[in-house]
Amino acid sequence: MSLAEVWRSSARLVTTNSPQLNGGGGNKSALWKWRSFSGQPKRTVMWTWVCGFMLFTLGVISLFTGHVVSHLEWYSQQLSKRSLLDMSRREPIDVWKSKYSKFFYGCSERGRNFPPAVQEHRSNGYLLIAASGGLNQQRTGITDAVVVARILNATLVVPELDHHSYWKDDSDFNDIFDVNWFIASLTKDVTIVKRVPDRVMRSMEKPPYTMRVPRKSTPEYYLDQVLPILSRRHVLQLTKFDYRLANDLDEDMQKLRCRVNYHALRFTKRIQSVGMKVVKRMRKMAKRFIAVHLRFEPDMLAFSGCDFGGGEKERAELAEIRKRWDTLPDLDPLEERKRGKCPLTPHEVGLMLRALGFANDTYIYVASGEIYGGEKTLSPLRELFPNFYTKEMLANDELKPLLPFSSRLAAIDYIVSDESDVFITNNNGNMAKILAGRRRYMGHKRTIRPNAKKLSALFMDREKMEWHTFAKKVKSCQRGFMGDPDEFKPGRGEFHEYPQACICQRPFSYDKTSKEDEEDDNIPEEVHNNNITRHGHLSSADNERDEVFPD
Numbered sequence: 001m002s003l004a005e006v007w008r009s010s011a012r013l014v015t016t017n018s019p020q021l022n023g024g025g026g027n028k029s030a031l032w033k034w035r036s037f038s039g040q041p042k043r044t045v046m047w048t049w050v051c052g053f054m055l056f057t058l059g060v061i062s063l064f065t066g067h068v069v070s071h072l073e074w075y076s077q078q079l080s081k082r083s084l085l086d087m088s089r090r091e092p093i094d095v096w097k098s099k100y101s102k103f104f105y106g107c108s109e110r111g112r113n114f115p116p117a118v119q120e121h122r123s124n125g126y127l128l129i130a131a132s133g134g135l136n137q138q139r140t141g142i143t144d145a146v147v148v149a150r151i152l153n154a155t156l157v158v159p160e161l162d163h164h165s166y167w168k169d170d171s172d173f174n175d176i177f178d179v180n181w182f183i184a185s186l187t188k189d190v191t192i193v194k195r196v197p198d199r200v201m202r203s204m205e206k207p208p209y210t211m212r213v214p215r216k217s218t219p220e221y222y223l224d225q226v227l228p229i230l231s232r233r234h235v236l237q238l239t240k241f242d243y244r245l246a247n248d249l250d251e252d253m254q255k256l257r258c259r260v261n262y263h264a265l266r267f268t269k270r271i272q273s274v275g276m277k278v279v280k281r282m283r284k285m286a287k288r289f290i291a292v293h294l295r296f297e298p299d300m301l302a303f304s305g306c307d308f309g310g311g312e313k314e315r316a317e318l319a320e321i322r323k324r325w326d327t328l329p330d331l332d333p334l335e336e337r338k339r340g341k342c343p344l345t346p347h348e349v350g351l352m353l354r355a356l357g358f359a360n361d362t363y364i365y366v367a368s369g370e371i372y373g374g375e376k377t378l379s380p381l382r383e384l385f386p387n388f389y390t391k392e393m394l395a396n397d398e399l400k401p402l403l404p405f406s407s408r409l410a411a412i413d414y415i416v417s418d419e420s421d422v423f424i425t426n427n428n429g430n431m432a433k434i435l436a437g438r439r440r441y442m443g444h445k446r447t448i449r450p451n452a453k454k455l456s457a458l459f460m461d462r463e464k465m466e467w468h469t470f471a472k473k474v475k476s477c478q479r480g481f482m483g484d485p486d487e488f489k490p491g492r493g494e495f496h497e498y499p500q501a502c503i504c505q506r507p508f509s510y511d512k513t514s515k516e517d518e519e520d521d522n523i524p525e526e527v528h529n530n531n532i533t534r535h536g537h538l539s540s541a542d543n544e545r546d547e548v549f550p551d
Contacts, residue, residue, distance in 0.1 A: 093475060095357045096288065096421060098484045101444035107504040108258035108441075110188065111251075117191050118153045125230040126196045127152060128208060128237035129159040134167050135176070135407040135414070136430035137242050140496055143260045144245040147253050148238075149190045151219050152227050156192045158182070159241070166299055166324060167406040176407055178266045185264040189256055196235055208235040218246045219253075247495050254501035261434070261496070262441050267411050274398045275415025278365075281394045282416070285387070286363035290353070291420035293413070293435070294346055294368040295427045299324075301372050304427075305331030306342035310373070340453025343427045346371070347380035348459055352450060353424065354384055355474035363387040365420060367413035369406070391416065422446040433497040439483065441499055447483030 091099065129145040131138035142159050149156035158179055163170045173179055183192045196208075209229055213221065230236045238244065249257075267275070282289045301308060302321035305328070308314060322328060336342055344352065354360075364385045371377050382388045391399060391412050402408040410431070417423050417435055425432035425447070432449070439445040454477040462470050480487055488498050495501075 093482060097446050098444050100485055103506045104444050104485050104503055106262065106441035106502055108255040108502045114252050117187065117189055120155045120191050120193065123155040123191060124153045124227065125234040125236060126157055126200065127154040128157050128235065129241050130237060130239045131159050132162050132240045132242040133165055135410040136434045138162060139265060139434055140243060140430065141241040142265065143257050145241060146186060146190050146260045147256055148222055148245055150256060151222050152230060154230060156190050157196055158192060158194050169405050169407045171405050171407050176268065176271065176411060178268055181266050182264050186260065189259065200235065204235060208237050209233045210237045210239060212239045213244050215243050216246050217244055251501050254495060257495065258441065258499055258502035262438055271408060271411045272415065274395055275412045277398060278391055278394045278412060278416050279419045282363060282365055282389065288421040289363040289365055290358065290422040290424060291365045291367055291417040292349060292424045293417060293426055293431060294349065294366055294371065295343055295429055296346060296371050296377065297369045298372045300343060300427065304336065304342055305333060306336050307333035308345060337456045340456060342452065344450055344452065346378055349426055350381040350384035352455065352474055355471040356478060361387060365416055366390050367417050422448065424448045426450065433494055437497045437499050441502055444483060444485050449481045451477045451481045
C-alpha cells in the first residue's frame with residue numbers, strides 16, 4: 001500500500017467514526033472543525049510522523065545490515081588469511097619463492113588527512129643530522145631523520161654521513177645517493193634543503209646547538225625536549241643519529257619511513273649502473289641466482305664475541321679488533337653460540353643451503369668484504385657451490401674507481417642482493433635487516449635467515465647422523481625463517497626489518513594459485529640453470545647490542 005492510500009484510509013476511518021460528522025446539531029461547526037483538523041497543519045504533522053518512522057526504520061535496517069556486513073567482511077578476511085597461512089605451514093618449502101607472496105605488496109601512499117609539508121619560511125628551524133656507522137646503519141638514520149623533521153615541523157638539511165667510523169669512508173651524501181631525487185620525492189612530506197642559508201647563519205649569535213638524543217626516543221620526547229631548543233636556536237644538530245627514533249609510530253609516520261627508505265633513497269646513476277651490470281652478468285649465466293651476505297669480516301666476528309675454531313691466534317686477533325667498542329661486555333663464546341648470536345661460517349652456510357635443497361649447480365653471488373681467513377675459509381663453500389661469484393670477479397674494471405670507498409662498494413652488494421631471486425643473510429646486522437624489510441615490501445621475495453640457535457646445535461652433531469637425517473632436520477629448523485608472509489609476529493621485530501604498516505594483502509584465491517603454481521612446476525629444473533640470457537625484474541632485535549651490529 002502506498003503512502004497516499006494509507007493517508008486516505010486513515011481519513012475515511014476518522015470520518016466514519018465521528019458522531020459530529022454524521023449529522024445532528026453543530027454540523028457546521030463540526031464540519032469546520034474537521035476541515036481545520038484535516039487541513040494543512042494536520043497533514044504536515046501526519047507527513048512528518050510517517051517520514052520520521054520510515055527514516056527510523058531504514059536507519060535500524062542499515063545499521064543492522066551494515067553491522068552484519070562489516071563483520072562478514074572481517075571474518076572473510078580473517079578466514080582467507082588464516083587459510084593462506086595454514087596451508088603455507090603444511091606445504092613443502094619451495095626454496096626459490098613463497099607460494100603466497102603474490103598476495104602481498106608494498107603500500108606506502110600518503111593518507112588523505114596527511115597535511116602537506118610545512119614551508120621553509122614557516123618551519124620551526126633547520127635540523128642538521130650527523131649519521132653514524134656504515135652504509136646501512138646510516139640509511140636507517142637518514143630515514144628516521146626525515147620522520148623527526150616531520151614531527152618537529154622543521155626544515156631538514158641533507159644529512160651528513162659518517163667519515164670517522166671503522167670504515168674510514170669520506171663519501172658525502174651526494175656521492176652515494178641521488179640528492180636531487182631525495183629532495184624532490186619528499187617535497188609533499190618534508191621540506192629539505194642542501195644547506196642552511198647564509199643569511200640564517202650570519203644572523204646567528206651562536207654556533208648551531210648540538211645534542212645527542214637517547215636511542216628509541218618517542219615523538220613526545222622530540223616535542224618536549226628537542227622542539228623548544230630548535231625554536232629558540234633556529235638551527236639544531238643531532239649527532240650519532242642511528243636508531244634514535246622509537247620503533248612503534250602511528251601508521252602515517254611508518255608509511256613515511258617506507259617512502260623514504262624504499263623510494264626516496266636512490267643510489268647515484270654511477271653506482272646503480274655498476275650494480276645492474278653485475279646483475280645482468282649473473283642473469284646471462286643463469287635464469288635465477290641466490291645472493292649470500294656472508295658478513296664474515298674480522299670486525300663482525302670480533303663484535304660477536306664468538307669462537308670460530310681458529311685457536312689462540314684467532315682469539316688474539318679478534319680481541320684486538322674488539323677493543324674499538326668500549327662498552328661491549330666480556331662474553332662466553334659457547335653461550336653466545338647456543339643463543340644463536342654467532343654468524344655461521346661459510347662452510348655452515350653452504351651446508352644449510354644444500355640441505356634446504358639448492359643444487360650443486362646453483363649460481364651463487366657472495367656479497368662480502370674481506371673474509372676472515374681468506375680463501376682457506378671460503379674454499380668449503382666453493383666446493384659445495386662451484387658457480388661462485390663476487391662483484392670483483394664480475395666487474396673488476398668498473399669497480400676500480402670505487403675501491404677507496406667502502407660504502408660505495410657496499411652499495412653494489414646491496415643492489416645485487418636486492419635483485420637476486422633468493423637472499424641469504426648470515427647475521428642480524430643492518431644490511432640484513434634493511435634488505436629483508438625491502439624484499440618484504442617488494443612482494444616478499446624469498447629471504448632466508450638462518451635459525452642460528454637451532455642450527456648451531458645441529459652443526460655440532462652433524463657427524464653423528466646421515467645426510468638425509470641432517471637435511472630433514474635443517475628443513476624443520478628453518479620453517480619460519482624463510483621470508484614467508486606469515487613469519488611476522490605483531491609487537492616484535494624492528495620496523496626496518498618488518499615494515500608491516502606498509503604491506504597490504506590482495507584477495508586470496510586458492511584455485512587460481514594452484515593452477516599458476518602447477519604451470520610454474522612444469523618448467524624443467526635444468527632450464528633454471530642454463531646459459532640463456534634472461535634479465536628478470538630489475539629479526540627482531542632483543543637488545544641494544546643487536547641493533548648496533550656493524551654493517
